Structures are given as C-alpha cells and as structure tokens.
Amino acid sequence: MAGPEPTTGPLTPEELQLATRNRGMPLEALRYDTTPVGLHYLLVHFDIPALDAASWRLLVGGNVEHELSLTLDDIRARPRQALSVTLECAGNGRARLLPRPVSQPWLNEAVGTAEWTGTPLAGVLGEAGLKPDTVELVFTGADHGIEKGYEHDYARSLTPADAMRPEVLLAYEMNGRPLEPQHGFPLRLLVPGWYGMTHVKWLMRIEAIREPFDGYQQRVAYWYKRDADDPGEPVSRILPRALMIPPGFPDFLTRQRTVERGRVEIIGRAWSGHAPIAQVEFGVDGAWIAASIEKSVGAFAWCRWSATWDAAPGEHILSCRATDATGNRQPTAQPWNYQGMGNNLIQAVHVRVR
Ligand SMILES: Nc1nc2c(c(=O)[nH]1)N[C@H]1C(S)=C(S)[C@@H](COP(=O)(O)O)O[C@H]1N2
Numbered sequence: 001m002a003g004p005e006p007t008t009g010p011l012t013p014e015e016l017q018l019a020t021r022n023r024g025m026p027l028e029a030l031r032y033d034t035t036p037v038g039l040h041y042l043l044v045h046f047d048i049p050a051l052d053a054a055s056w057r058l059l060v061g062g063n064v065e066h067e068l069s070l071t072l073d074d075i076r077a078r079p080r081q082a083l084s085v086t087l088e089c090a091g092n093g094r095a096r097l098l099p100r101p102v103s104q105p106w107l108n109e110a111v112g113t114a115e116w117t118g119t120p121l122a123g124v125l126g127e128a129g130l131k132p133d134t135v136e137l138v139f140t141g142a143d144h145g146i147e148k149g150y151e152h153d154y155a156r157s158l159t160p161a162d163a164m165r166p167e168v169l170l171a172y173e174m175n176g177r178p179l180e181p182q183h184g185f186p187l188r189l190l191v192p193g194w195y196g197m198t199h200v201k202w203l204m205r206i207e208a209i210r211e212p213f214d215g216y217q218q219r220v221a222y223w224y225k226r227d228a229d230d231p232g233e234p235v236s237r238i239l240p241r242a243l244m245i246p247p248g249f250p251d252f253l254t255r256q257r258t259v260e261r262g263r264v265e266i267i268g269r270a271w272s273g274h275a276p277i278a279q280v281e282f283g284v285d286g287a288w289i290a291a292s293i294e295k296s297v298g299a300f301a302w303c304r305w306s307a308t309w310d311a312a313p314g315e316h317i318l319s320c321r322a323t324d325a326t327g328n329r330q331p332t333a334q335p336w337n338y339q340g341m342g343n344n345l346i347q348a349v350h351v352r353v354r
C-alpha cells in the first residue's frame, strides 16, 4: 500500500497528530552543550512500549557461534563508555519542502545532543562470535505497528563493519540517568554520526543474517528517491547543518523576531555525521561572513559557533550555513526528494530591528 503523494495543500490533521506526539527541540535550547532530556527532540513511530527491566532480555542470535541472552545487569557490568552524541532525524526539514512529503512535519528542530552511556556493541558481538558469512546485523525494537500497509516490529540493520566501529554503543543512560521510556528504556542502539532512524530504541534482539535485511524501515523507508519508482540511495550519515538561536524576542503566533539595533551576539550550533565542522558562515540578507567555531565536546557532538552582527533598523533575513571537513556544504536551494530526507537547506530567520 502506498502512502499519500507529496502535497502542496495545507497541513493535514494526521500530520498535526504526529507533530503533537513527537516534538522538536526549541531552538533556544541550542545554548546548551548537552540538551536537557526534556528538551531533546523525540520521534516514536508507533507506541512507546511498556518494558519491565527485571524480565527484559537482550537476545543475540542468528548466524553466531554462541547465542546470548543478556539481562540489563549483565550489560551494565560490561565495559562502560560515555559519549556526547548529536542525534538528528533524517526527516528534519521535511515540512519546508514543496511539495511536502506527508509524514512527521519537521521544520528545523529535530535535533539534540546527549551524553549517552553504555557498552561498546563490538564487545557483545565478539562474545557471540559472528560467523564469517554474516552480511548484516538486524536490530529489533519492542514497538510494533503498521506503516504504509506493512505490519512490523521497528527494525534496522547495519553491516558488521559499521556495527563493529568502536563508537557504536548499547546505551542504557542518557545524561547520566537511565533512559526515559520515550528514549528507549531500558536499552537502545547508538550509532554516532548516523541519522536518528539507525539508533533503535527498546532494543530486544540482535540477529546476524546472511542476506541483506528487507524489513520496512530498511528497504522501503529512509531512501533518497526522486519519485516512487526511483530505486534511490539509502540514508545513512548526517549531512552538515548549522542552526542559530533566533535573536531578540518572538511574536507568539508568527514567531517573527524583534531585535534592538546595535551589536547582537548570534550563537548557534553546527554538526555533520561525515566529518568535523570546518566552517560556519553567518548571513545577513544574503551577505556572508565567517563565524567563529569552538571545539566540539566530542567527535560526534555539535560545536558552538558565534558571530557579531551590527543590527541596523529594518527587516532582515538572518541565515547560517555549515561546511564540514569533507567539503560538504549546506545548500541554498531545497534538496527535494520523495520521502523528505536530509533537507539541510540553510536556516532563515526573519527579524525586525527597531
Ligand atoms: N524502536 C524504535 N527505535 C527508533 C524509532 C522508533 O520509532 N522505534 N524512531 C527512530 C527515529 S526515526 C529517530 S529520529 C530516533 C529518535 O530518537 P529520540 O526520540 O530518542 O530522539 O529514534 C529512532 N529509533
């Protein structure tokens, strides 16, 4: 069953229903190195499952030498690692595309950075012993539902090479506390640098398989496609993006900003899942200057940037754009695709200076 085609129509009640279940990070929270848990963005495809930590087990099986069944205490007793990681939904920016792919209607704000603590996945996979003809590992969550007619447990796969990277964690803490129910309690996968869909929450099973995984969230969803028939390219790592804290104060309904004239310190964050951020530019009405960048708190975490603006009275459009060390730069024209993936179009903030 196909879903609705991209539309130029008004937001539908179904999109609004998704938008109120999920939530973005208010952009003023870009001020924090580590996003408070309650301000971190949230995306839950189906229902938040009710899991009991005492009876929960992580099963590791399929094409392995030794099947494992691990309790939460078993996992917590393994080598511990904490990493500061920026997560972003691959659908961030979708609602600004025209026509608009119909799904969770993100604008700019599907991002957050947390300190995640867990144990390296490589250790657990090493103990299970992947057989040499393993092609992929499938990570399955406890949540279940129907998407575009396909009934399934939420599941995503990775190649052994991607899964064995040292920064990939089985995470049981977020900002120093057990995961909240909505963020995957008791355990989630964390694949630093990759878009959000990879970080499977409420993890129940890891299965080694000998064929590429063809589950819905892997085969159908999360592809860069021109249209319904384009085979496309799979979505993986996060494209570069910079966002600023909108300066001044907002109008309640329109969010239009009012700023006092004179020197204004503009602050924001920038990140990329491909490489460190090499440059951030700040733009006023289309003229760009270099912003200064601070060192990020971790290889997979956003960095803070700032620029000084001498605000002259009138209406202005403020923008920012990031370039990473591989030379990827945010586009100034919308990178349209059929599922609304990876729209890292530069941010534009309308301000009135008085
Ligand atoms: N089991 C499961 N894992 C999931 C999801 C889900 O719906 N079910 N959503 C994914 C998507 S699309 C994103 S963007 C991130 C969001 O993580 P967060 O809600 O902790 O910010 O979780 C991912 N992991």
Ligand SMILES: [Mo]
Pocket: 043, 088, 089, 090, 091, 196, 197
């Ligand atoms: Mo997502």
